[in-house]
Amino acid sequence: xxxxxxxxxxxxxxxxxxxxxxxxxxxxxxxxxxxxxxxxxxxxxxxxxxxxxxxxxxxxxxxxxxxxxxxxxxxxxxxxxxxxxxxxxxxxxxxxxxxxxxxxxxxxxxxxxxxxxxxxxxx
Numbered sequence: 001x002x003x004x005x006x007x008x009x010x011x012x013x014x015x016x017x018x019x020x021x022x023x024x025x026x027x028x029x030x031x032x033x034x035x036x037x038x039x040x041x042x043x044x045x046x047x048x049x050x051x052x053x054x055x056x057x058x059x060x061x062x063x064x065x066x067x068x069x070x071x072x073x074x075x076x077x078x079x080x081x082x083x084x085x086x087x088x089x090x091x092x093x094x095x096x097x098x099x100x101x102x103x104x105x106x107x108x109x110x111x112x113x114x115x116x117x118x119x120x121x122x123x
Contacts, residue, residue, distance in 0.1 A: 004024055006095050011120045018119060022095030035104075038091035038092065039116075048060055051103050066085075090120050093119055095113070
């Protein structure tokens with residue numbers, strides 16, 4: 001099994017920055033791809049950024065150029081650096097992991113999920 005725990009969420013002003021972290025434990029060697037998703041009440045969960053073991057990154061159009069996904073060499077921490085934040089970035093952010101390779105933003109292929117961390121962007 002794999003456990004994911006997110007941290008780093010909070011409240012920030014428009015144009016500010018936040019860094020989210022996801023700590024991975026358990027059978028970490030089985031994981032080859034990880035991603036960040038977000039969800040607001042009443043809407044579907046959407047992919048934000050993904051990365052695979054080869055370093056391939058995928059970003060949604062809404063965050064491209066503002067968010068950066070990275071992982072440490074041991075794959076025990078996944079990070080999402082969020083800059084130039086906008087009110088529409090307000091959401092619960094989830095970390096996810098899967099065994100297969102591929103930096104995809106599809107929600108249905110990720111097997112392991114964290115509990116989420118809230119990000120609120122306001123003026």
